[in-house]
Amino acid sequence: MVEKTPKRIGILTMLAKRIALANPQPAPVSSGGQALSLKWYLVLLVAGTLLPVVLFAAAIVLRLSHQERVASERIMLREARNLASTVESEFSSTTRTLQALAASEQLYQGDLNSFHNEAKRLTATQPTWLTTMLLSPDGQELLNSRHALSRPMTYTYEPKSLERLLKTRQPTVGDLGEGQLGYDFTFPVLVPVIQDGDLRYILTALITPETLSELVVARTPVEGEWTRTIVDGQGVVVARTRNPERFVGKSGTPSFLQRVGAATEGVYRDTSLEGTRVYVAFSRVHNTPWTAAVTVPVDVIQRPVQRAMWLVIGPGLALLLVSGVGAFLLSRQIARSITKAALAAESLANGEPPQVSTLSIREIVLLGQSLEFAANLLSQRERERTENLMRAEAAREEAEAANRIKDEFLAVLSHELRTPLNPIVGWSSLLRTGKLDAQKTAFALEAIERNAKLQTQLIEDLLDVTRIMQGKLNFNMIAVNLGTIVEAAIETVRLTAEAKSINIQTDLDLTVGQVLGDPTRLQQVIWNLLSNAIKFTSEGGEVIVRLSRVGSQAQVQVSDSGKGIHPDFIAHVFEYFRQEDGTTTRKFGGLGLGLAIVRNLVELHGGTVHAESGGEGQGATFTVKLPLLER
DSSP, X not given: OTTTOHHHHHHHHHHHHHHHHHSXXXXXXXXXXXXXXXXHHHHHHHHHHHHHHHHHHHHHHHHHHHHHHHHHHHHHHHHHHHHHHHHHHHHHHHHHHHHHHHTOHHHHTTOHHHHHHHHHHHHHHOTTEEEEEEEOTTSBEEEETTSXXXXXXXXXXXXXXXXXXXXXXXXXXXXXXXXXXXXXXXXXXXXXEEETTEXXXXXXXXXXXXXXXHHHHHSOOOTTOOEEEEEOTTSXXXXXXXXXXXXXXXXXXXXXXXXXXXXXXXXXEEEOTTSOEEEEEEEEOTTSSOEEEEEEEHHHHHHHHHHHHHHHHHHHHHHHHHHHHHHHHHHHHHHHHHHHHHHHHHHHHTTOOOOOOOOXXXXXHHHHHHHHHHHHHHHHHHHHHHHHHHHHHHHHHHHHHHHHHHHHHHHHHHHHHHHHHHHHHHHHHHHHHTOOOHHHHHHHHHHHHHHHHHHHHHHHHHHHHHHHHHTOOOOOOEEEEHHHHHHHHHHHHHHHHHHTTOEEEEEEOTTSOEEEEOHHHHHHHHHHHHHHHHHTSOTTOEEEXXXXXXXXXXXXXXXXXXXXXXXXXXXXXXXXXXXXXHHHHHHXXXXXXXXXXXXXXXXXXXXXXXXXXXXXXXXXXEEEEEEBOOO
């Protein structure tokens, strides 16, 4: 066979010698040495292939589980807020009823006998009220709807709520206290009675916690919910869906009291009063020191995570074991084939016919050295080809994008420059006829002046861009009060805003200090941002201007309730000649230069500007920061 194919063997021998020249000192073939057996190489290959997949799957499961836990916490917090809102509604209803009673004419005239009867009638209509009391500002009980006026009165048993009311003169909800009239616990709701500007009386309704228990039980529980709790301002349990007979009137856990004392709402892990590990979501009841809480056992939230992890890790480990054993068994047959191929290649390189020898993994080393040169050449050529293709593709895309932007800008420029010329030419022609009356003539001159100013502004923007690009923009840098600049810019656009019924709200800290800058250019920055906000805000919308100090910088924020910015476009909002789409260009006009000029002017003053938006229809906020002068 060798004698019949001398040409083919000669070609293979030449190729082998070239490869040998690139590897002048190949490792000698031997049955010993430090090379690993092919069987173990294949086992490691299988493990190296499958293990990252298993780890990646585990990471994905952990990530999804984390997101699921966060979503569960959000649901718990939302339910805690809803529960707090329900309790607040109950308190508000009681407060409004007491305020209506406080407006009684008999009480204003000091007729306590008639007012006592009125209070008794009202209390009878409120099934959750035990009694209604009238207190003096020092806490002395003046009347009680359950007792006659002649009965001796006592001081209120809950002075802290009385102190809060005297301090704020606002309706107050007291803490849970010892019950009366056969009830274990009660709590007061207090309303001030103001007459002629003075605090004359304090009207109090004494209520049982069973009222709140009914509210808590009536709400539909969230998935996996364990219990709901309402605590007063001292952290004492007022109502609870689980074991209320054990814990109503007792304080919550120390960690819970610490959490509700430090924040108005939140979610955290804790141990319940029963000793169970739970997630706790709490929310403060509005205008009161009370708190509503929802708890879910930790196992309910974490059990799906653990189950998912075992579903990934268990089969993954089994797959690794089975694949490793299979690779080990299969490798012996593969080793024979690779060894034969390596020996054959060596024989061809030496001009000898192929020979078969004993099995040895070191032949793989020889085969790898022989093929390394060719592989490197192919890899290098492929890499160079890929890089060239990528560079060519990137250059083509950039050229197409630049050409598209140029075409769009030229189209917009021609449209924007032609738009004010049309009314100027039209009204000029009508004026030349001399047939317009005085009113029409004044209107025509106003239209010509307005459109001429508009065209002048467009040309000024183009000139500013040219000066910025050429570095020829001059500044008159002085110490200026930024508050004065902002106010002047607001006054400049106020008529435009009023024409669209847009409300401009301001929150200006006029003591923010001075910045080093050109007053005219700084006013141009604020004017451009305000004009942009008014342009993209619908009629009846709102624009908010804020001026504040942030560290060593002055911060100006212009927010609007307009069309907002698409997330894909917000990174390009300050680029030259860029507008979001053709619809925006035709609907709102402009060359797409205003925000680009703003960015360059701010940066030339040593400041920064950035844009934020929740998306289309969510409005936008532009924030400018300028360094303040040291005082």
